[in-house]
Amino acid sequence: MKIKLLLGLLFISQSLLVTAGELAYVTNEKDDNISVIDLEQQKVIKEIAVGQRPRGIIFNHDQSLAYICASDSDRIQILDLNTEEIVGELPSGEDPETIVLHPNGKIIYTSNEDDAILTVIDIATSVVIAQIDVGVEPEGLAVSPNGDLVVVTSETTNMVHWINTKTNKIIANTLVGARPRSAQFTRDNQFLWVSSEIGGAVVIIDVASKEIIKEFTFKIRGIHRDRIQPVGIELSRDGHYAFVALGPANHVAVINRKTMDIEKYLLVGRRVWQLALNEDQSQLLTTNGISGDVSIIDVNKMKVTKSIKVGRYPWGVAIKHSNK
Amino acid sequence: MLLSSFLTSISVFSVPLSIDITYLKLHKQHAPALSNIIETARDSGYQGARLAIEDSNTTGKFLQQHFALTSFEFTEQQNLLTRIKEEFSNGKAIFILDASLPVLKEINLWAQNKNILLFNISDFSNELRNSQCVNTILHTAPSNAMKSDALAQWLLYRRLSKVLLIRGEKPADIALAKSFKRSAKRYGLKVIAEKIWNFNTDLRRSAQQEIPLFTQTSKEYDVVYVADQTKDFAEYIPFNTYLPRPVVGSAGLEALSWHKVIEQWGAAQLQARFTKLTTRHMNEIDFTGYLAVRAVAQAVHKTNSASVKALTAYIKSADFKLAAYKGRKLSFRAWNGQLRMPMALIQPHGLVSQSPQAGILHPITELDTLGFDQQESHCNAN
Numbered sequence: 001m002k003i004k005l006l007l008g009l010l011f012i013s014q015s016l017l018v019t020a021g022e023l024a025y026v027t028n029e030k031d032d033n034i035s036v037i038d039l040e041q042q043k044v045i046k047e048i049a050v051g052q053r054p055r056g057i058i059f060n061h062d063q064s065l066a067y068i069c070a071s072d073s074d075r076i077q078i079l080d081l082n083t084e085e086i087v088g089e090l091p092s093g094e095d096p097e098t099i100v101l102h103p104n105g106k107i108i109y110t111s112n113e114d115d116a117i118l119t120v121i122d123i124a125t126s127v128v129i130a131q132i133d134v135g136v137e138p139e140g141l142a143v144s145p146n147g148d149l150v151v152v153t154s155e156t157t158n159m160v161h162w163i164n165t166k167t168n169k170i171i172a173n174t175l176v177g178a179r180p181r182s183a184q185f186t187r188d189n190q191f192l193w194v195s196s197e198i199g200g201a202v203v204i205i206d207v208a209s210k211e212i213i214k215e216f217t218f219k220i221r222g223i224h225r226d227r228i229q230p231v232g233i234e235l236s237r238d239g240h241y242a243f244v245a246l247g248p249a250n251h252v253a254v255i256n257r258k259t260m261d262i263e264k265y266l267l268v269g270r271r272v273w274q275l276a277l278n279e280d281q282s283q284l285l286t287t288n289g290i291s292g293d294v295s296i297i298d299v300n301k302m303k304v305t306k307s308i309k310v311g312r313y314p315w316g317v318a319i320k321h322s323n324k
Numbered sequence: 325m326l327l328s329s330f331l332t333s334i335s336v337f338s339v340p341l342s343i344d345i346t347y348l349k350l351h352k353q354h355a356p357a358l359s360n361i362i363e364t365a366r367d368s369g370y371q372g373a374r375l376a377i378e379d380s381n382t383t384g385k386f387l388q389q390h391f392a393l394t395s396f397e398f399t400e401q402q403n404l405l406t407r408i409k410e411e412f413s414n415g416k417a418i419f420i421l422d423a424s425l426p427v428l429k430e431i432n433l434w435a436q437n438k439n440i441l442l443f444n445i446s447d448f449s450n451e452l453r454n455s456q457c458v459n460t461i462l463h464t465a466p467s468n469a470m471k472s473d474a475l476a477q478w479l480l481y482r483r484l485s486k487v488l489l490i491r492g493e494k495p496a497d498i499a500l501a502k503s504f505k506r507s508a509k510r511y512g513l514k515v516i517a518e519k520i521w522n523f524n525t526d527l528r529r530s531a532q533q534e535i536p537l538f539t540q541t542s543k544e545y546d547v548v549y550v551a552d553q554t555k556d557f558a559e560y561i562p563f564n565t566y567l568p569r570p571v572v573g574s575a576g577l578e579a580l581s582w583h584k585v586i587e588q589w590g591a592a593q594l595q596a597r598f599t600k601l602t603t604r605h606m607n608e609i610d611f612t613g614y615l616a617v618r619a620v621a622q623a624v625h626k627t628n629s630a631s632v633k634a635l636t637a638y639i640k641s642a643d644f645k646l647a648a649y650k651g652r653k654l655s656f657r658a659w660n661g662q663l664r665m666p667m668a669l670i671q672p673h674g675l676v677s678q679s680p681q682a683g684i685l686h687p688i689t690e691l692d693t694l695g696f697d698q699q700e701s702h703c704n705a706n
Contacts, residue, residue, distance in 0.1 A: 095596070114596050116382050136382045137593050155590060156647070157383035158625070173386045175625070178647040179590070198647040224690060226652050248651065 022278050023320045024285055025066060026294055027054035028311025034068070034079075035310035037285075037294060039278060039319070042306050048084050051077050056098040057316040060123075061105040066318065069096040069110060076110060076121075081320060091128050093119045100141040100150070102165065109150050111138035118152050118161075120168055130168040134161045140183040140194065144207070153180035153194060160194055162210060172210045177201045182233045182274075195230035195244060202230050202244050202255075216244075216255060220265050223249050234275040234284065236299070243284055243297075245272040252286060252295075254302060266304050268295035276317040287314040340388040341630045345617060346416050347373055347395040350404050350423040354554070362555070364607065369422045369445055370395055371602045372610030375594075376617030378601070380624075389624055393617070401427050405434075412440065417632040420616045421461070422446045422609065432458035439632045441639070443616035446609050450503055453660045454696045457703035462639065462661040464615040468503040470695035471579035474667035474679035475549070475572050476507035477693070481681045484546040484570070488539060489518040490561065491551035500551035504573065516543045521557050535564035549573040576671065579679070582611030583670045591649040615648055615663065622646055651678075652691065660703035664691040 021040040027050075028035060034048045034057070051070025058067050059081075066079040067090065076090040076099060095114040102109070107129070108121045118138055120130040135157025143150045143165070150163045158180060162172040177199020184193045185207070192205045204214040218228045229247035235257075236242070242255040248271050254264040269288025276285045277299070284297040288307075294314060296306040347370055365371075373393055380391045394416075398404040404427060408419060418441045421428060425447055435442060442461045444452070452458055453467045479485065487508060491501040501518070508515055523534060539548065539561075548565050550573040552558035558575035570576060584595065584605035594614075598606040606614075623635040623644065638644055640661075645653035654665050669677045680690040692698075 095593075113593050114600070133382075133385075135386065136379045137590060154383075156379055157386070158647075159383070159386060161386075170386075178645060178653060198645065198653045200653075226689065226691075229651075 020320075021322045021324060024276070024278075024294070025057055025318050025320065026285075026287060026310050026314045027057050027068060027316040028292075029053055029055060029289075029313035029315040031311035031313075032070075033311055035294075035314070037308055037310070039283060039296075042296065043308060044310060046084075047311070048079065050079065050086065051075060055315045056096070056110070057318045058099050058101050058108075059318055059320060060101065063320050067099055067101075067108060069099050069316075071095050071097055071113070076108070088126075090121050090123070090126055092121070093117060093128070093131065098139060098141045100143055102143050102150075103145060103147045107165075109141055109143065109152075111141055111152055113137050113139065116154070118150075118163065132163060132168055132170065134170070135159050140181050142183040142185050142192065144185045144189045145187055146189045148189075149185075149207070151183050151185075151192060153183050155179045155181070155197075158196075158199075160192070160205065174205055174210050174212070176203055176205075176212070181231045184233045184235050186235060187237065187239070193233050193235065193242060195233050197229040197231055197247060200225060200228050200230065202233065202242075214260065216253075216262060218244075218246060218249070218253050218262065218265075220246075220249055220251055223251075231272070232274040232286075234277055236277060236281055238281070241299075243275050243277075245275050245286055247271055247273070248290075250288075252284070252297065264302055266297055266302065268297070268304055269293045269307055273314070274316050276319050278319050279321045285317050285319065287317050289313050289315070339628075340390070341624060341628070343389065343391045343418070343620065343624055343630055344416055345373070345377070345391065345393050345418045345420060345620060346408075346411050347393055347420045347613075348404055348408060348423065349395070349397045350401060350427055351397060351399050352424060362559075364609075365604055367602075368607055369420075369609040369613040371598070371604075372606065372613035372615075373420055373445075373617045375598050375601050375610075376614040376621065379597070380617060380621035383621070383625060387625060387628070389621075389628075391617070391621060391624075405430060409434065412438070417441060418620055418635075419443070420445055420613060422613070425449050425452065428452065428458055428461060429456065432460050435460040439636075441620065441632050441636050443619070445612040445616050449499065450696070451499075453662050454701050454703065457660060459661070459703070462616075462619070462656055462663070464612040464619065464663045465609075466581050466612075466665060466667060467662060467695050468500055469506065470662075470665075470667055472500075472504040472507035473510065473694045474579040474669060475577065476504070476511040476513055477679045477681040477684050478577075478669055478677050479513055479547060479572070480511045481677075481683075485513050486516050486544060486546045487513055488541055488545040488548045488565075488569075489515045489551065490521060490539070490548060491518070492521050492553070492556055494553065496553035497551045500553055500574070504549050504551060515549075516545050517541045521552070523557075531560040531564050535560060536566045538566075539564075540566040545569060547572060548576075550575050577676055578670050579667045580608050580670050581665060581667060582606060582608045583668060583675070585670060585673060585675050586649070586668055587675075589649050589651040594649050615646065615654070618648070619644075619646055619663075654691075657692070657695075657698070657701075659698050659701050660696060662695060664689065664694070666691065667694060 024037040051073030053072035056069040076092040078088040093112040096110040118132040135154025137155035140153035177196030179198040228249040232245035244253040251265040269291035271290040552574040562571040
C-alpha cells in the first residue's frame with residue numbers, strides 16, 4: 001500500500017518534471033502552505049504544506065530548490081521543487097520574514113523581524129556567518145547585481161541600511177519615508193528603488209552618494225491619499241518599467257523609467273502586496289492579501305487579465321521558469 | 325561662509341542627542357466591582373512606553389540619539405503635581421501623564437507659556453477635547469467620542485439602528501452615555517429607551533434571572549449599548565438580554581485603540597516584542613504610552629533636535645506623521661491636540677471591524693469622522 005502510494009507520488013512528480021510550464025509559487029501566510037499556479041493553464045494546480053506563517057520565498061540558481069521563510073516556525077525551509085518535499089532547513093534566527101540570495105548563489109540573507117537583525121547564512125555548510133544589528137522590524141532586502149552591497153529596510157526605524165557584503169558591516173544609513181517595505185537595485189547597480197508604505201512614496205536612491213534623487217507620490221481618483229501605501233516593487237529587465245503595488249489602494253502603479261512618469265494605475269485585488277515578473281517579462285503577478293487571490297497583468301497590453309483564487313493572505317511569490 | 329555651512333551640514337548627523345522622558349502615573353482608586361476576576365495590569369502604560377524607548381534607541385543608535393525613561397508612581401494627586409514641577413525645574417521637559425482629569429487640568433494651568441511637552445495617555449473624557457480644553461497637552465489616548473463614533477458607524481453599517489441604552493449611575497457612566505447619544509444623533513441611530521442599572525444583587529448567581537427582566541422594553545431594539553466605565557456589571561449583559569441581541573459599548577463589541585488580537589499592518593511584530601519584554605499582552609494604555617514616546621522619537625529623528633520647542637512645533641505641524649501599526653498615518657488635531665487614529669472594534673477574542681467604516685466620508689481625512697471635528701470642538705489649541 002505504502003509502496004504503491006510512493007510510486008504514485010513519484011509518477012506524478014516525474015510527469016510534472018517533463019511537462020511543467022512556468023509555475024508561480026505563492027506563500028499563503030494564514031494557511032501555512034504554498035499555492036502552485038500553472039501560468040499556462042492560469043490555475044492553481046496544487047498546494048504544498050510548509051511551516052507556520054510562510055512569507056518570503058526565493059529559488060536557488062538552478063531553480064531546483066525553494067527557500068521559504070516560515071516566520072512563526074522560526075526557520076527557513078528548503079523545498080525540493082521536483083519532489084515537492086521539505087528536504088531541510090537553514091538556521092535563520094527568530095521570525096525570518098524576507099530572504100534574498102547573493103548573486104554568487106552561495107549566501108542567503110534573511111531579515112529577523114522580531115530581533116532587528118540581518119542574518120547571513122552560508123548555504124553549503126548551513127552555518128550563520130554573521131548577524132548584523134539593524135533597525136526595528138527589518139523588512140525589504142536586496143543585493144546589488146554585482147554582489148558588493150546588501151541593503152535592508154527597517155520598517156519602524158525608517159531607514160535603508162547599506163551593508164558591505166565582504167565585511168558584513170553597515171557602511172551607511174539613509175533615512176526614508178515612514179515604514180519602508182521593498183528595495184530593488186537597478187541592473188546597472190547604480191540606483192536603488194525603495195517604497196515607503198505609510199510615507200506613501202517610492203524613492204530612487206543614488207547608490208554612489210546614498211542620497212535620494214527622485215521621489216514618486218501617487219494619486220488615484222476616488223482613493224484617499226492615506227490609503228495609497230506602496231509595498232512591492234518590480235523593475236522590468238529591459239529598464240523600461242517599474243511596477244509598484246499600492247497596498248489597500250488595490251492598484252499597481254506603472255512607472256515609465258525613461259520619462260519618469262507614472263503612466264497608469266491598474267486595478268487588482270484587495271491589499272496588493274508583492275509582485276513578480278515571469279521569465280519573458282510578459283506577465284506580472286500580484287499577491288492580494290485581503291482578497292486572497294493573485295492578479296495576472298498582461299504587460300504588453302498593460303491590462304489585468306485574470307485573477308486566481310489562492311489561500312488566505314497570499315504574501316510572497318516566485319516564478320519558476322518553464323523546463324519544456 | 326561656505327566652510328561654515330559645510331561644517332553644519334556635517335554636524336547634522338554627528339552631534340549625539342540625549343532625550344529624557346519622564347513618566348508620571350497616578351494610581352487611581354478602583355471602585356468595587358461585582359466581579360473582580362479581570363484585572364488590568366498595574367504597569368499598564370509604562371510597559372508600552374518602555375518598549376517604545378527600546379524601539380527608538382534601536383533607530384537612535386544609527387543617528388547617535390539616545391532616549392531614556394524615568395518613571396514615578398503616586399497614590400496622592402498632590403505628590404504628582406509637586407514632582408512634575410521639581411522635574412521641570414531640574415531641566416526635564418517631556419512628560420507622559422497617566423493621571424486623572426483634575427490632575428491634567430491643574431498641570432495644564434501650570435504649564436501655560438512653558439517650554440514643555442505633555443502627553444495624556446489614559447484619560448478618555450470628552451470634556452478635555454471639547455469644552456475644558458487643555459492647550460498644553462497632547463492626547464494619544466482616544467476620546468470617548470472617538471470610541472462611540474466608531475461604534476455608531478458600525479451600527480449604521482450593520483443597520484442596527486434601534487438601540488437600548490443601559491448605563492450605570494457613576495458620573496463616568498453618565499458621560500459615556502452622553503457621548504453615545506451624541507454619536508447616535510450624528511449617525512442617525514435611535515435610542516428607544518435608556519435604563520439605569522442600580523440593582524445590588526450578586527450577578528454571578530443571578531444574572532440569568534435579573535438581566536432579561538432589566539432589558540425588557542415596550543419597543544423592540546436591534547442592539548444594546550452599555551455605558552459602564554469600570555465594568556461593574558457590563559460583562560453580565562451579553563447573552564442575558566430579554567431579546568437576543570448583540571451588546572456593544574463597555575461589553576460585547578468594544579471600540580479600542582489597541583487589543584491583543586490586532587495583528588495586521590505589522591502589529592504582530594509589535595505584539596511579539598511587547599510579550600517578549602513583559603510576558604503579558606499589550607493593552608490600550610500600553611499602546612497609547614507607546615505612541616507618546618514614538619511621537620517624541622519620530623520628531624527627534626526627523627528634526628535632529630533635542631529642543632522641546634522645535635519638537636513640539638514639529639509634532640503639532642502638518643508634516644508630522646506617525647506609523648502606528650494601524651494601516652494609516654497618525655497625526656495630531658491642531659484644534660484640540662487629539663491624535664487621530666482608526667479605532668478597532670473588538671469582541672473579546674477577535675477583531676470584528678475597524679472604523680472609520682468604508683463609505684463614511686470627510687473632506688479632509690476620514691479619521692476626523694471619529695471624535696470632535698474642528699467645526700464642533702470649542703477648543704483651539706493654538
